[in-house]
Amino acid sequence: MTLSARARHWLPPLAVGVGFLALWELFVQVRDIKPYLLPAPSLVWEQLRANLEQIWSATLATGANAVVGLVCGIVLGTAMALVASRFRFFREMTLPLAAAINAMPIIAMAPLLNNIFSSTSAIPRRLVVTIVVFFPIFVNVLKGLTQVHATQLELMRSYAASDNDVSRKVRLPNALPFLFTGFKLAASLCVIAAVVAEYFGGLQNGLGSRITSAAANSAYGRAWAYVVAACALGLTFYATSVLLERLAMPWHRHRSAG
Amino acid sequence: MSGASAVEVVGVTKTFNVGKPNQVMALQDVSLSIRPGELVSLIGPSGCGKSTLLRLIADLTTPTAGEVTVNGKPAHQARVDHDYGMAFQQAGLFEWRTVARNVELPLELRGWDKKRRRQQALDMLRLVKLPDFADHYPWELSGGMQQRVAIARALSFDPPLLLMDEPFGALDEMTREHMQAELVRIRAATGKTVVFVTHSIPEAVYLSERVVVMSPRPGRITAVIDVDLGGRDEDTREDAAFFSKITEVREALRAVEATSPEPLEIGAVRGVDDR
Numbered sequence: 001m002t003l004s005a006r007a008r009h010w011l012p013p014l015a016v017g018v019g020f021l022a023l024w025e026l027f028v029q030v031r032d033i034k035p036y037l038l039p040a041p042s043l044v045w046e047q048l049r050a051n052l053e054q055i056w057s058a059t060l061a062t063g064a065n066a067v068v069g070l071v072c073g074i075v076l077g078t079a080m081a082l083v084a085s086r087f088r089f090f091r092e093m094t095l096p097l098a099a100a101i102n103a104m105p106i107i108a109m110a111p112l113l114n115n116i117f118s119s120t121s122a123i124p125r126r127l128v129v130t131i132v133v134f135f136p137i138f139v140n141v142l143k144g145l146t147q148v149h150a151t152q153l154e155l156m157r158s159y160a161a162s163d164n165d166v167s168r169k170v171r172l173p174n175a176l177p178f179l180f181t182g183f184k185l186a187a188s189l190c191v192i193a194a195v196v197a198e199y200f201g202g203l204q205n206g207l208g209s210r211i212t213s214a215a216a217n218s219a220y221g222r223a224w225a226y227v228v229a230a231c232a233l234g235l236t237f238y239a240t241s242v243l244l245e246r247l248a249m250p251w252h253r254h255r256s257a258g
Numbered sequence: 259m260s261g262a263s264a265v266e267v268v269g270v271t272k273t274f275n276v277g278k279p280n281q282v283m284a285l286q287d288v289s290l291s292i293r294p295g296e297l298v299s300l301i302g303p304s305g306c307g308k309s310t311l312l313r314l315i316a317d318l319t320t321p322t323a324g325e326v327t328v329n330g331k332p333a334h335q336a337r338v339d340h341d342y343g344m345a346f347q348q349a350g351l352f353e354w355r356t357v358a359r360n361v362e363l364p365l366e367l368r369g370w371d372k373k374r375r376r377q378q379a380l381d382m383l384r385l386v387k388l389p390d391f392a393d394h395y396p397w398e399l400s401g402g403m404q405q406r407v408a409i410a411r412a413l414s415f416d417p418p419l420l421l422m423d424e425p426f427g428a429l430d431e432m433t434r435e436h437m438q439a440e441l442v443r444i445r446a447a448t449g450k451t452v453v454f455v456t457h458s459i460p461e462a463v464y465l466s467e468r469v470v471v472m473s474p475r476p477g478r479i480t481a482v483i484d485v486d487l488g489g490r491d492e493d494t495r496e497d498a499a500f501f502s503k504i505t506e507v508r509e510a511l512r513a514v515e516a517t518s519p520e521p522l523e524i525g526a527v528r529g530v531d532d533r
Contacts, residue, residue, distance in 0.1 A: 151350035158316055158344045159367050160337050169363065173354040251354050251395040 035220040047221040048228060054210070055229045062206035063233055065122055066194040069129020070186060070237075076130065077137025078179065084138075085145035085171065095142065102135035107193055111200040125197035125206075132193040133186040137179070144178025145171045177252060180245040187241035191234040207233070262330050264419055264451040265292040265315055270324030272310055272477075283476035284310045288324070290470060290479065294418070297445060297452040299462035299469045301507065302514065307477025308455045309423055315453060316344055316421050329418060340368065342419040343412030347427045349404035351396040351411075358383065358392035361411045368415060382410040385444060402433040406440070413448065420445075420452045426461065435495070438464055442490045459511070463503045464490060471507065473514035481510040 021041045027033070028040040035043060048055065084091040106128065113124035148170055156166050198208025207230045214223035245252070272285040285307040292298050300308040313319045314326050317333040328336035336342065343364075351360050361379040362370075370378070383389050386406040396404055405425055412420055426434045438461060445452060456462050462469045463485055471481040485503050487494055494500050 149348070149350065151346045151348040152352065154318055154346065155344065155350050157318055158337065158342070159340065159364050161367050165367055169366070170352070173352070176354065249354070251397070 036218065039221045039224050043221040044224040044228060047219075047225040051222060051225060055207075055226060058205065058207045058210045058226065059229050059233055062191075062194050062198065062208065062230070063236075065125050065197075065206065066129055066190045066233070066237065069126045069194065070133050070190040072126070072130040073133025073186060073190070074137050074183065077134045077182070078141050080134075081138050081141035081145060081175075084142050091142070091146075095139070098135055098138055102139065106131050107196050110197040114200055114202045119202050122203055124202060125194060128197045129190045129193045132189050136185045136189070137182040140178045140182030140185075141175050144175030147178075148174050176249055180241070180248070184238065184241045184245065187237040188234055191230070191237050195230050195233075262294070263291045263327070264294040264296065264329065265290070265453065266325075266327040267291070267311070267315070268325045268327075270311075270314060270321045270326060272307070272314060272319070273322045276322065285314075285321075286476035286478050288477070288479055292451060292453065294451050295449055296468065297454060297466050299454045299456055299466040300472060301456055301459065301462045301469055302472030302477075302511070303474055304457070305474035305477070306472040306514075307474070308472050310477065311472075312421055312423055312453060312455050316342060336419075340364070340415055341417055342421050343415070343417045344421045345405070345408045345412045345423070345425045347424040349396070349401075349408040351404055351407055353396050356393050356395055357388065357399070357407050360396065360407055361414050364411065364415050378414055379410075382414050383407075385413070385447065386410045386440070400433075401429055402437055405429065405437060409441070409444065413444075413450070418451060420450045422452065422454045424455050424457065427457070434458075434461070439490075439492065441465060459504050459507050460495070463487075463500060463507060464494060469507050471510040471514065480514050483507055483510060 024038075025041050028038060033040075080094070084094055109131070110124065110128050113127055117124045152170055152174075153166070156170060161169070194206070195208040195211075198206045199212055203209070204213070207226050211223050211226045211230070214220075214226060267288055267290040270285055270288045271283070274282045274284055288307075288311060290298075290311075300311060302308050310319065314321055315328060315333060317326070317328075317337040320334075326333040329339075329341045331339070331341075351357075352363065355363065358376065358379045361382050362375045365375040365378060380389065380392060383392055386409055388403060388406055388410070391399060391403065391407075396407070399407065408425065409420075426437045429437060441452075442465065452465075454462070454465055456465075466485050469483045469485060470479055471483065472478065473480045483503070483506055487497065487499055487503065
């Protein structure tokens with residue numbers, strides 16, 4: 001992409017975002033809206049700068065939970081998908097179950113997990129993230145391992161290739177784009193799960209707990225500043241997943257470029 | 259050339275879904291002998307079993323009765339020994355591999371070392387006139403170019419036999435004629451035996467030494483037409499002899515239609531069962 005093409009790509013959404021913030025500020029000032037209803041962007045910005053250190057450490061704490069859960073979920077989901085792709089019986093048993101569990105609000109389990117572990121443990125929220133991440137990874141990778149183009153399988157058969165060769169040279173690379181579809185989904189979900197899991201008590205070091213305590217103390221500007229940090233964390237995770245996808249699959253680059 | 263056949267099909271019958279209500283006899287008592295170095299086309303309406311016959315030769319499916327011999331050995335052994343290369347209507351390139359690495363895949367499976375593999379792939383890409391595209395990914399290539407890569411891949415391990423299942427069927431007419439000329443050239447350069455499935459009469463006549471005409475319900479061979487047009491080039495397509503062969507094949511196909519009136523699928527299958 002040339003510089004001007006890049007600018008044309010980014011300028012419209014940027015303009016909309018800035019315009020939206022300006023309208024928001026104007027609306028709050030002109031109508032004199034109280035901060036507990038809606039704080040002005042300028043107030044949130046002020047709070048963000050005033051609490052930068054605490055916000056940064058809370059972001060790191062929540063980010064660490066999200067990363068640990070994300071990695072565990074991806075490893076488990078991929079491993080289970082590999083097993084399921086090999087054994088038809090196992091696949092038919094687990095796939096409908098996985099789809100059903102995936103539709104359930106797993107975050108609702110957070111308070112229960114909090115009771116199982118001690119209140120100073122980060123394990124329950126990491127567990128929630130792992131479970132949330134597991135399902136999109138499992139379902140997508142399994143799809144990628146099994147939905148192989150018929151011609152490609154026939155071709156491997158014509159070469160008298162072993163099952164092992166078919167897995168290594170066809171099924172696994174075929175599953176890579178599916179893995180990243182699940183990964184990009186999970187990258188957004190894991191931050192949401194990590195933040196929301198903190199709403200239900202336990203350790204008080206992350207963004208979620210800071211948002212609830214600031215709101216409880218009527219420090220609405222500060223609460224919003226933490227929300228902004230949570231948004232930034234989610235975006236960072238998503239951007240990282242997109243970047244990793246491009247690095248891992250150079251043959252796919254045309255899709256995002258075109 | 260030795261007296262042995264490249265492909266020998268003897269009394270082959272293929273029935274799908276045996277014993278079920280949707281039982282279909284795809285091929286009935288088909289025999290065909292193909293000489294080494296020969297190019298034979300299989301042509302017929304859909305459902306005549308031409309693709310099934312090719313897949314039987316490739317050992318991608320097994321006959322219900324009869325025998326298939328390739329290169330003097332059972333079809334299964336020939337597949338294990340990599341005695342044939344295959345190209346399908348879909349090029350079936352692996353999108354995560356570069357063009358050269360697609361061509362290298364069968365060599366990888368045979369355990370060739372990297373340097374030798376690469377050298378062979380580049381030779382093959384020269385043969386199909388795509389030497390500059392070795393490091394491109396398949397999506398960067400047109401449909402005709404992808405088919406060339408598929409042919410290069412099928413020939414990479416130098417099998418004596420090339421099996422092609424409507425390889426140019428998805429291409430536009432201009433590209434298709436160009437690819438036919440390319441196949442004639444590649445075959446002249448390599449001396450491969452080719453079995454070519456098509457539903458295009460001019461394509462069959464242009465490419466083949468023999469055209470095998472098949473008919474459906476149940477699939478069987480109804481005519482084998484020798485095509486003696488000598489060396490093929492672009493002038494061949496305007497040759498009177500070319501047109502008279504096209505007419506001959508077309509009439510053989512019409513005779514097929516005349517003998518199998520449409521609405522009797524079930525009756526025809528039953529009639530076969532009674533015999």
